[in-house]
Amino acid sequence: MTYEEYKKAVEKLKKWSYAYYVLDNPLVPDEVYDKLYREVEQFEKEHPELIDPSSPTQRIGEEPAKEFVKAKHLTKMWSMEDVFNEKELKEWLKRVEKNLAGKYDIEKIDYYLEPKFDGASLNLIYENGLLKHAITRGNGIEGEDVTLNAKTIHSIPLKIEHKDLIEIRGEVVIPKDDFEKLNSERVKRGETPFANPRNAAAGSLRQLDPRITARRKLVFYPWGVGYNTLNLNRLSEILDFVYTQNFLKPPKRKICKKYEEILDTYEDFKEFREHFSMMLDGMVVKVDQVDAQEILGYTVKYPRWMVAYKFPAIEKMTTILDVKAQVGRTGVVTPVAIVEPVEIEGVIVERATLHNYSEIERKDIRIGDKVIIIRSGDVIPEITKVLKEYRTGKEKKIERPKFCPVCGSELLDEGILIKCQNLSCPARVVNSIIYFASKQCLNIEGLGESTVKLLYKKGLVKDVSDLFYLKKEDLIGLPGFAQKKAENLIKAIENVKGVECWRFINALGIEHIGEVASKVLCEKFGLGFINATKEELLSIEGFGPEMAESVLEFVRVNREKIEKLMDLIKPREPKKEEIKESPFTGKTVVLTGAMKKPRNEIKEMLEHLGAHVTNSVSKKTDFVIYGEDPGSKYDKAKQLGVTLLPEEKMWEMIEASTKK
Known part of the structure; x- marks a missing residue:
């Protein structure tokens, strides 16, 4: 086979492969495809320097990876x-x-x-x-x-x-x-x-x-x-x-x-x-x-x-076998129904949320009841209806718990919410430390659920901050801990020091504040988020009253602990990008019309030059920069007497600024 014949054969295989695997419409019998495939393979074996990277033979053949490496998207990949x-x-x-x-x-x-x-x-x-x-x-x-x-x-x-x-x-x-x-x-x-x-x-x-x-x-x-x-x-x-x-x-x-x-x-x-x-x-x-x-x-x-x-959730009928009280890391006690296993869209469901004990009373849910359970996407399965016509009289009422199922302390019953107030409750301490050390937070290798439970049981860790006072000698001799494992865990905890600010905030486990919100808080306030006012928090795009109140309440209750952890960990705040002095510094700018580069790139460039880029034109707008086919923003700027800059002029001003 010559190189030209090889190239033609590759194109033919690609066409056949697409028809077979994608269109589900084979163009040739398998033996014809296989024969040409082997000829192409033979040519590539003899001439590895001439292999076409798009050849169907290149779809498989690499050595298995030892682990996946992280790679950045060119632009953010949003959720929906x-x-x-x-x-x-x-x-x-x-x-x-x-x-x-x-x-x-x-x-x-x-x-x-x-x-x-x-x-x-x-x-x-x-x-x-x-x-x-x-x-x-x-x-x-x-x-x-x-x-x-x-x-x-x-x-x-x-x-x-x-x-x-x-x-x-x-x-x-x-x-x-x-x-x-x-x-x-x-x-x-x-x-x-x-x-x-x-x-x-x-x-x-x-x-x-x-x-x-x-x-x-x-x-x-x-x-x-x-x-x-x-x-x-x-x-x-x-x-x-x-x-x-x-x-x-x-x-x-x-x-x-x-x-x-x-x-x-x-x-x-x-x-x-x-x-x-x-x-x-x-x-x-x-x-x-x-x-x-x-x-x-x-x-x-x-x-x-x-x-x-x-699409509407798929509904199935099942039976409540039992109800367990579950304590979260904030101390809230949640009832969880154990149900007769039922398959919903390929998933075997054995548990369902009951939300709270007031909800149980409102719906009059009992152990032994036949119920309708739904599951929609990633939403936790829930019970939507009790089928009372199936009752036999043997069903049992579900009582509100008076004592914590984990530590035995008396529970605080606030009506809708029931809480364990014991700060040393293993469920609270253990779950908060597990979350603190998890991959999406501080990523402390070797500090998984079983290890955290062991450290708590032995009295070595009663609080998150106790992790940073552990010594190798404390660990050696514990079940499963030899010299090397003890050294590795102490080193992993030590390596947390200087972690990015957002990971630290995420690790605190503030209600409603996940990874995305933690990053936004860090970019806006750094470690000064503990001093942010309600107005400042609400000014963040996407932050509603619930998120703002959650941050404020968490800081009010835990300020001393947060400051202690800051002192122990010394989280790394994001570097503030140096703003170049330019004609756009301190100016409010609006972009309109089709431009030579993507709008988000131009926005970033102008912000780097000190501009505040917004979407709407007002009397406070300094410049409206327009490209081809500008819309209503151009007309409004004219009406208000706002300075209009053609895109070419903007590039001239940017170029002049970068040469300084």
């Missing part, structure tokens, strides 16, 4: 807000219109609708047309690099025609039939079956050995892009372009204008999901116009321009 009924959808649509009012012609807004796949999110980075990285969502900023595994998925092209740098984002899913087969095989081998298709897809994608991933029929459906240089102003147009690069189209999609159209499409999607080969758990609604998306922007967690309208 969920709505569960028509009322919530209508409220979301009203918020969109309210946030666009006076800034965009509402009549021109279209909504792009597509199914919401129940799988694992993946970000593909292509450079010069080649797949360079495949990264899981992770925390939205960085995820795990699973490139070798992604290359085994035939619906992910190794090479695309588009040569510019681009992030193509989508969902990795597994067909329902393949999920059933996979679980049957696992059961035969004595392995634990996957709980649902989403877990199976995520687990398959995160195999250290790509050959295992290759044996599972994973499928990739794109639903958006991150960084890109595409000059397109509609999401639907962007995705049309993506599909021309040999990616799969969703089974259904639609562009709507009116609320009624969206509802009709939702009903259509809901009916369709029963017959589709992949698991769907809702419909995604997105504002189609990209410039309108930019105006709407983001909260701390979600884009304001898209929402997932979830």
Whole structure:
């Protein structure tokens, strides 16, 4: 085989492979495909320097990884807000219109609708047309690099025609039939079956050995892009372009204008999901116009321009076998129903939340009752209805606990909430330390649940701060602790010192304050968050009264402990980026119209030069910078006498500033 023949053979194999694996429409018999595949393999073996990286033979063949390395997304990979009924959808649509009012012609807004796949999110980075990285969502900023595994998925092209740098984002899913087969095989081998298709897809994608991933029929459906240089102003147009690069189209999609159209499409999607080969758990609604998306922007967690309208939860009947009281790390005692195991959408449900004891009394729930249980997506299963017509008289009333099930202390009953006030209660201490040391917080290696319980039981740790007074001698001789393990744990605790500020805040376990909110608090206040006022907290985009009150209350109760931990750990505050002096320093700036670079890049550049970039024009605006086809912001600036700067002038001013 000559090099030219090899290149033609590779293109032929790619075409056949796409038809077989993606379109499920084989173009040639297996033996014809296999014969050409072996010829290509032989050529590549003899000429390794001439291997085409997009050759189908390159999908598998790497050595298994020892661990996944972290990799950063080029642009943030956001989560998505969920709505569960028509009322919530209508409220979301009203918020969109309210946030666009006076800034965009509402009549021109279209909504792009597509199914919401129940799988694992993946970000593909292509450079010069080649797949360079495949990264899981992770925390939205960085995820795990699973490139070798992604290359085994035939619906992910190794090479695309588009040569510019681009992030193509989508969902990795597994067909329902393949999920059933996979679980049957696992059961035969004595392995634990996957709980649902989403877990199976995520687990398959995160195999250290790509050959295992290759044996599972994973499928990739794109639903958006991150960084890109595409000059397109509609999401639907962007995705049309993506599909021309040999990616799969969703089974259904639609562009709507009116609320009624969206509802009709939702009903259509809901009916369709029963017959589709992949698991769907809702419909995604997105504002189609990209410039309108930019105006709407983001909260701390979600884009304001898209929402997932979830399908109704699946309901099943089961029996309450018992009710257990569970103590959380804040001391709140929560009732949990132990139910007769029941399967809901591939998940075996054995527990359900009862929220609180007032809810039990309101619904008159009893042990032995037949009940309706629902599960929707990742929401904890809950009991929605008691089927009293099935009662036999043998059912038992559920009494409010008077004493803590963990430490035996008398409980404080506040009506809706029942709390254990004992600060030394093992459930509170142990759970708070486990969370403090967990991966998403301080990541103290070797300090897992069993070790924390052991240290507490032996009286070595009664509080989080006690960790930092442990000595090697305290540990040696404990069950499972030899010299090396003791040294490693002490070293891991010592390594926490100087940890990033946001990890420290997250580790405190403040109610409603997770990783994203912790990062925002750190960027805004650093360690000074303990002195922030309610007004300052509420000024943070995405922070509502509940979050602000939670921070304030936590600091009020625990200030002394927080300050002690700060002194012990000395968390590292984010470096404040030095602002360059420029004509934009201290100025309020608004951007409008199509520009040469993405709007978010220009915004960052101007902020680095000291500008405050906003979305709306007012008398306080200093500059309105406009590109091609400026909209209503341009007209309003003219009306108010605000200085108008063409984009070219802005670049001249930026260039002059950077030369200083």
